[in-house]
Amino acid sequence: MAHLSLTNVGKTYGGSAQAAVADVNIEIKDGEFIVLVGPSGCGKSTLLRMVAGLETISQGEIRIGERLVNQLDPAERDIAMVFQNYALYPHMSVRDNMAYGLKNRGESKAVIEERVAEAARMLELRPYLDRKPRALSGGQRQRVAMGRAIVRQPSAFLFDEPLSNLDAKLRVSMRMEIRKLQRRLGTTSLYVTHDQLEAMTLADRLVVLNGGRVEQIGAPLEVYRAPASTFVASFIGAPAMCLLDAQVENGTVMLEGHALAPVAQAAGPVTLGLRAEDLRITPGGVPMRVDHIEELGAQRIVHGYVGDQALAMIDTSEAPLPETVHLGVAPARVHLFDAQSGRRIEAAAQPVAVPAE
Amino acid sequence: MQKIKPLDHLILILGALFLCTPVVMALMSSTHAAIDIHSNGLFLTPGSHGAETYTKVLTSRGGFTGDVTGLLMLTNSMIMGLGFAIGKIALSMMAAYALVYFRFRFATLIFWAIFATLLLPLEVRIMPSYQVMSELHLLNTYTGLIVPLLASATGTFFFRQFFRSVPDELLEAARIDGAGPVKFFIDVLVPLSKTMMAAIFIIMFIYGWNQYLWPLLMTTDESFFTLMRGIKSILQVWVGSQIPDYNEAFALAVLAMVPPVAVVVIFQRMFIKGLTESDK
Numbered sequence: 001m002a003h004l005s006l007t008n009v010g011k012t013y014g015g016s017a018q019a020a021v022a023d024v025n026i027e028i029k030d031g032e033f034i035v036l037v038g039p040s041g042c043g044k045s046t047l048l049r050m051v052a053g054l055e056t057i058s059q060g061e062i063r064i065g066e067r068l069v070n071q072l073d074p075a076e077r078d079i080a081m082v083f084q085n086y087a088l089y090p091h092m093s094v095r096d097n098m099a100y101g102l103k104n105r106g107e108s109k110a111v112i113e114e115r116v117a118e119a120a121r122m123l124e125l126r127p128y129l130d131r132k133p134r135a136l137s138g139g140q141r142q143r144v145a146m147g148r149a150i151v152r153q154p155s156a157f158l159f160d161e162p163l164s165n166l167d168a169k170l171r172v173s174m175r176m177e178i179r180k181l182q183r184r185l186g187t188t189s190l191y192v193t194h195d196q197l198e199a200m201t202l203a204d205r206l207v208v209l210n211g212g213r214v215e216q217i218g219a220p221l222e223v224y225r226a227p228a229s230t231f232v233a234s235f236i237g238a239p240a241m242c243l244l245d246a247q248v249e250n251g252t253v254m255l256e257g258h259a260l261a262p263v264a265q266a267a268g269p270v271t272l273g274l275r276a277e278d279l280r281i282t283p284g285g286v287p288m289r290v291d292h293i294e295e296l297g298a299q300r301i302v303h304g305y306v307g308d309q310a311l312a313m314i315d316t317s318e319a320p321l322p323e324t325v326h327l328g329v330a331p332a333r334v335h336l337f338d339a340q341s342g343r344r345i346e347a348a349a350q351p352v353a354v355p356a357e
Numbered sequence: 358m359q360k361i362k363p364l365d366h367l368i369l370i371l372g373a374l375f376l377c378t379p380v381v382m383a384l385m386s387s388t389h390a391a392i393d394i395h396s397n398g399l400f401l402t403p404g405s406h407g408a409e410t411y412t413k414v415l416t417s418r419g420g421f422t423g424d425v426t427g428l429l430m431l432t433n434s435m436i437m438g439l440g441f442a443i444g445k446i447a448l449s450m451m452a453a454y455a456l457v458y459f460r461f462r463f464a465t466l467i468f469w470a471i472f473a474t475l476l477l478p479l480e481v482r483i484m485p486s487y488q489v490m491s492e493l494h495l496l497n498t499y500t501g502l503i504v505p506l507l508a509s510a511t512g513t514f515f516f517r518q519f520f521r522s523v524p525d526e527l528l529e530a531a532r533i534d535g536a537g538p539v540k541f542f543i544d545v546l547v548p549l550s551k552t553m554m555a556a557i558f559i560i561m562f563i564y565g566w567n568q569y570l571w572p573l574l575m576t577t578d579e580s581f582f583t584l585m586r587g588i589k590s591i592l593q594v595w596v597g598s599q600i601p602d603y604n605e606a607f608a609l610a611v612l613a614m615v616p617p618v619a620v621v622v623i624f625q626r627m628f629i630k631g632l633t634e635s636d637k
Contacts, residue, residue, distance in 0.1 A: 052529075052533065053532075053533075054529050054532065054533075073532070074529075074532045074533045075532060075533060075534065075535030075536075079533065080533065081529070081530070081533050083526040083529070083530060084526075085524060085526055086526075087524065087526035087527050087529065087530040088530075089527065089530075089531075089544075089545055090549065091545075091548040091549055091551075100531075100534050100536075100544070101533070101534035101535055104534055104535035104536055104540065105535055148530075148534075
């Protein structure tokens with residue numbers, strides 16, 4: 001158990017002028033579950049591998065507990081890692097897979113036996129201890145990989161997209177298991193995923209990465225409610241937040257010439273962010289031409305156009321829709337971003353702040 | 358059900374006979390007396406002298422010194438074959454390990470240099486090799502017989518390709534588990550390479566077993582003679598009106614076939630088992 005701190009961490013691969021990861025600062029508290037999320041190629045895995053010691057650190061410092069680990073071997077960092085393809089030793093039984101790290105550390109037989117038994121009990125792997133990994137299903141293999149991490153009792157768990165090789169249903173149940181397990185063990189965890197849903201449900205705090213830089217760090221709901229940039233806005237939440245070109249005129253945000261909501265922002269062009277789930281059908285709202293509808297059962301996603309800009313909304317009624325619906329939104333749920341830089345403008349919905357929940 | 362086509366079967370049967378007949382003929386002829394073979398030609402039916410011929414080739418002393426038995430030659434061939442196979446596997450695995458897992462300058466260049474030696478068969482470099490061994494006073498030793506031919510481009514190439522197919526995550530997991538380079542090699546790579554080792558063992562054992570030119574050059578002491586040389590020396594005895602011991606030559610040839618066949622049978626089973634069971 002330890003806190004983890006990354007200071008100005010950066011990575012530049014030899015021969016490349018552009019940094020794969022740049023200037024990352026994250027303070028992770030003891031026992032916290034941090035999820036690194038971003039599209040592929042955003043440097044999240046590189047960052048994780050730097051913490052693990054599998055990649056050298058070009059700039060900055062990584063500390064696990066109070067120890068500076070920049071120069072340490074992976075084995076000396078007191079971490080355990082779960083890989084996407086499980087990386088189990090195919091020729092060893094489940095028991096030996098879990099015990100291998102402990103054996104190399106020179107733990108006594110009794111300790112190894114006890115820890116493996118404990119992990120096997122926790123992960124319900126007891127009937128499979130003498131099987132080879134190839135005789136296990138994907139979910140079981142993933143569990144063995146986690147068992148291998150648990151028995152080491154490390155300061156930190158590192159997860160590198162551990163669920164992406166599983167089918168959708170198993171992914172959901174394993175997700176919950178990982179969360180429960182982490183809560184129970186109270187081990188600091190760093191988890192990499194490209195799946196925003198996984199990120200939202202698992203994280204104590206999210207770190208959204210884009211192009212090797214941190215876009216935003218915050219609790220899932222914070223990130224959801226107040227995305228720091230258009231990138232975060234479009235990445236977190238499903239369906240993705242619609243980003244539209246809009247104008248602020250006289251303290252009102254105008255979309256294609258229709259007034260939408262009052263804002264405290266100087267006149268000028270802005271990027272307007274609207275979540276499908278925040279939009280409601282209101283008479284006298286902004287007119288949207290309905291293009292097509294995705295029926296999901298409990299709700300439906302209505303896709304359409306305002307002017308020539310695409311917009312989506314979630315409708316929970318079952319009534320047939322006219323060709324044009326009129327949309328409104330609570331002023332608190334209007335997101336404004338700088339039209340050039342894409343950074344968030346904290347101007348929406350004065351004087352009401354984020355509503356209490 | 359697929360229709361049985363008589364013509365296809367005929368071709369297959371002919372092919373099988375074409376391959377098997379010489380072997381059967383050698384086996385059968387070896388059970389006849391030399392004189393029968395000389396007067397009647399080869400046999401396809403078993404004769405009555407089998408036991409004595411085989412006992413004779415295995416135990417009777419022959420050669421110039423009168424000390425060489427078939428058994429000794431068999432042992433020598435065995436030492437050659439095993440030494441070759443095991444030595445080549447060990448050496449080429451380590452070479453491939455270095456090439457794949459260690460980042461050093463010119464690794465690719467070195468690999469291609471090793472690979473290029475495939476273009477230089479033993480016959481091309483046999484004189485310098487002989488010279489070196491002679492100056493090291495290794496003529497007429499097992500070391501001299503085996504060591505100079507151990508470096509194997511084929512083996513290195515196969516193991517290199519195999520190691521490259523092992524997922525990187527396995528190495529990373531091992532590093533996190535605290536396994537150093539040697540431990541990773543012994544605990545993970547060697548067990549994983551079992552099937553590859555079996556395949557190379559088959560090839561290299563037979564290669565070593567069948568060596569003829571090199572032992573011929575390296576050994577003058579008859580106690581180092583291998584089977585391949587022994588067969589030749591039996592047929593060379595054209596002294597006076599003596600009939601060559603065809604039956605003994607055939608018996609030796611059959612004996613020479615047994616170990617390679619055994620190796621193939623044993624290791625092929627392992628090889629196939631490994632192929633069907635593993636999923637990487």
